[in-house]
Amino acid sequence: MINFLFLVTLLIYLAASIFQTLSLAISSRTEAAVIRPTIERIAFWGTGIGFAFLSLFIALWWLTQGHFPMTHWTDSTAFFAWAITLIYLIIVRLTHLRALGSFVMPVAFIAILISYSFATHTAALPEPLQNYWLLAHTTLIFLAYAAFIAAFGFGLMYLMTERKIRKKTDALLDNLLPSLGTSDGLGYRCTILGVILLTMGVIVGSLWTQYIRDVPWRWLDAKVISTLVTWFIYVAQIGLRQFWGWHGRRAAYTAIIGFVAVLCTYVGVDLFLDSMHTYR
Amino acid sequence: MNSFRHSFPNLTQSPICDIIYQAYKVPFHLLDFLVKGMNQIVSIGTSHHVAPIEFREKLAFSEAQIIESLQHFRESDQVQEAVILSTCNRVEVYAVANAVRNADAAAKILVEFLSRYHQIGVESLKKWTYLHHNLETIQHLFRVTASLDSMVVGESQILGQVKAAYDASREAGGAGTILNRLFTKAFSVGKRVRSETTIASGAVSISYAAVELAKKIFNTLEGKTVAIVGAGEMSELTAKHLVSNGVSNVIVANRTYERAVKVAEKFNGTPLAYDTDLSFLIDADIVISSTNAPDYLIKRRPLADVMRKRKHRYMFLIDIAVPRDIEPDVSKIDHAFLYNIDDLEAVVASNLKDRQQEATRAEQIVTDEAKRFYDQLQIFQVNPTIKALHQQFREIADTELQACFYKTALSDQQEAAIASMTQAIVKKLLHHPMQNLRCAVNDGDADHGQYIQALQELFALDVNDDNSGM
Known part of the structure; x- marks a missing residue:
């Protein structure tokens, strides 16, 4: 039954991301503009309902396992999707820019798809790790990832708008994407938010190591290193922007590079390298 | 009919010609005036679609003339309500007449009035005007307020003009209950069309296109600086639109300082004379160039320097000069966006095309709304008659009941039973006639006016139109 409900959640996310993408794709087609408000509404409500379902699942796992669910790909990716949706909903609340969903919702869907495909697996978490350090550390890191993914979305929006403006003819037909300045500015804010959260997450993680005696710890962990690389990419972006005016297109490209780094850190390390952080 | 078609071949595509023809064919009986019929909503008008400026100016009304004409209508008793719309593109008279047998007769009143008032022959009126009645009038007015009938579809001025x-x-006492309803509805339809379709979106003039593009680039125009290089009507107009959209600083650069000062005064801007130095562009977010220079004035390399100095903040360059002032390669610089006159015209053309497509959807909305409004209007016109009939029956029943109760000694219970039975009889007697009347109205049966009239006459109903709840 629970499995079935999770499948429903998955399908809601699938529908939401399809409709989100669709609403952006048809934005400049007049013939389809009639149904666009409906599509947007479905997409947004789908996102909201999917988010509610997902929150329920995470709460359920938390209750049944007795500690914050972060042991396996199942819980981890579900939480990843949850964080992405949360950040997206907050951004929509603040800016009314629903178009961002077209970029971040598919990512959230893929995360849930991975979660679903591992749904029967659970792994036991070593006793010493079952505490609130885990909650603080992972929540901060995942929210940072989600903020970076939002920045990635804004970067793509920037590039699409810029292409349209350079193409000239249809520059004004699409009224869904925000102006270059807006995409760029919001992407930058997301990046800053992400860097702050990631820094805090790393600090919490390193403090945590001081309290664990039973689990062997080594600093040259693949996950740690690649996280630091990701962190450096974003900090470099902020610095270049502040001092050399690297905004706009360059910032958009950096956001994409950062996104790849996030994926490498999150997925790549676990799949190809051995790490203390690996989900089993 | 055929001879009429023959003489006015260009009019024969429209149903208007039939109406005009009918209006003159039907003998004008004095009796028509005596018969109190349904309210007929008619309109006569001319616009840029059907008539040249020479004719439209002859038909135009000044403000004083409008008041005078409405006065005339009020005194003549032929027309109960009227609204006169006179703009540079159209002259239209909307009127409600209820002292006529049909719409054609009402239309004839308007034609005769215009002919007399403006000293225009009926023949040329026939040729250059259109006549609408009832549903057509409603639909036409809705199309006008939705700016579907405008020269530039989706333009916003017409709504304000009709409102004025x-x-x-209304102030002159022209518009009454029916036209009040009609125009109020027309404004809401106009707004609905504008919000539910994109006919009013997308700039359709070059200067507005420039403003819209600027809004696509900058997150806000507040605090931005526009530089006008060279002088010209178009660049000043564009700058004016930009300023009214929030741009706060204006730099006016010209080869001669005096001319720069002259233009700068209009915008409260900073005048300056330039030669080859582009450093004044460092502060400029938007550059409008329209000089007579035979060669490129703003070239890629110097501008790249400028861009570096302004820390690569976005720059929107508008080149409306022919020959061009700005080297096309400039658009290869990051964050510099160059539009020349052809690009802007292409943007405008694409927006116009979009509006045309949206117009089809807007027409559908207008048609639906007009139909719905017309049906409501019919029911509103029937309601007073129905109400009066019910009232009369109930009054008769009440009188008879009182008389009966007075004569006999019945218990309260018995009296109540008889009273309710009487009410039921009244209700049932009226059920079918009322049902059929409402059906006739809803089906758009043209005879329902006669039904109402028959009812009013047969039952000697006193229906006061002013209290009809219109």
Whole structure:
């Protein structure tokens, strides 16, 4: 039954991301503009309902396992999707820019798809790790990832708008994407938010190591290193922007590079390298 | 009919010609005036679609003339309500007449009035005007306020013009219950069309296109600086639009300082004379160039320097000069966006095309709304008659009941039973006639006016139109 409900959640996310993408794709087609408000509404409500379902699942796992669910790909990716949706909903609340969903919702869907495909697996978490350090550390890191993914979305929006403006003819037909300045500015804010959260997450993680005696710890962990690389990419972006005016297109490209780094850190390390952080 | 078609071949595509023809074929009986019929909503008008400026100016009304004409209508008793709309593109008279047998007769009143008032022959009126009645009138007015009938579809001025005309007519005592309803509805349809379709979106003039593009680039125009290089009507107009959209600083650069000062005064801007130095562009977010220079004035390399100095903040360059002032390669610089006159015209053309497509959807909305409004209007016109009939029956029943109760000694219970039975009889007697009347109205049966009239006459009903709840 629970499995079935999770499948429903998955399908809601699938529908939401399809409709989100669709609403952006048809934005400049007049013939389809009639149904666009409906599509947007479905997409947004789908996102909201999917988010509610997902929150329920995470709460359920938390209750049944007795500690914050972060042991396996199942819980981890579900939480990843949850964080992405949360950040997206907050951004929509603040800016009314629903178009961002077209970029971040598919990512959230893929995360849930991975979660679903591992749904029967659970792994036991070593006793010493079952505490609130885990909650603080992972929540901060995942929210940072989600903020970076939002920045990635804004970067793509920037590039699409810029292409349209350079193409000239249809520059004004699409009224869904925000102006270059807006995409760029919001992407930058997301990046800053992400860097702050990631820094805090790393600090919490390193403090945590001081309290664990039973689990062997080594600093040259693949996950740690690649996280630091990701962190450096974003900090470099902020610095270049502040001092050399690297905004706009360059910032958009950096956001994409950062996104790849996030994926490498999150997925790549676990799949190809051995790490203390690996989900089993 | 055929001879009429023959003489006015260009009019024969429209149903208007039939109406005009009918209006003159039907003998004008004095009796028509005596018969109190349904309210007929008619309109006569001319616009840029059907008539040249020479004719439109002859038909135009000044404000004083509008008041005078409405006065005339009020005194003549032929027309109960009227609104006169007179703009540079159209002259239209909307009227409600209820002292006529049909719409054609009402239309004839308007034609005769215009012919007399403006000293225009009926023949040329026939040729250059259109006549609408009832549903057509409603639909036409809705199309006008939705700016589907405008020269530039989706333009926003017409709504305000119709509003002004309506307000003026209302103040002069022209618009009454029916036209009040009609125009109020027309404004809401106009707004609905604008919000539910994109006919009013997308700039359709070059200067507005420039403003819209600037809004696509900058997150806000507040605090931005526009530089006008060279002088010209178009660049000043564009700058004016930019300023009214929030741009706060204006730099006017010209080869001669005096001319720069002259233009700068208009915008409260900073005048300056330039030679080859582009450093004044460092502060400029938007550059409008329209000089007579035979060669490129703003080239890629110097501008790249400028861009570096302004820390690569976005720059929107508009080149409306022919020959061009700005080297096309400039658009290869990051964050510099160059539009020349052809690009802007292409943007405008694409927006116009979009509006045309949206117009089809807007027409559908207008048609639906007009139909719905017409049906409501019919029911509103029937309601007073129905109400009066019910009232009369109930009064008769009440009188008879009182008389009966007075004569006999019945218990309260018995009296109540008889009273309710009487009410039921009245209700049932009226059920079918009322049902059929409402059906006739809803089906758009043209005879329902006669039904109402018959009812009013047969039952000697006193229906006061002013209290009809219109």
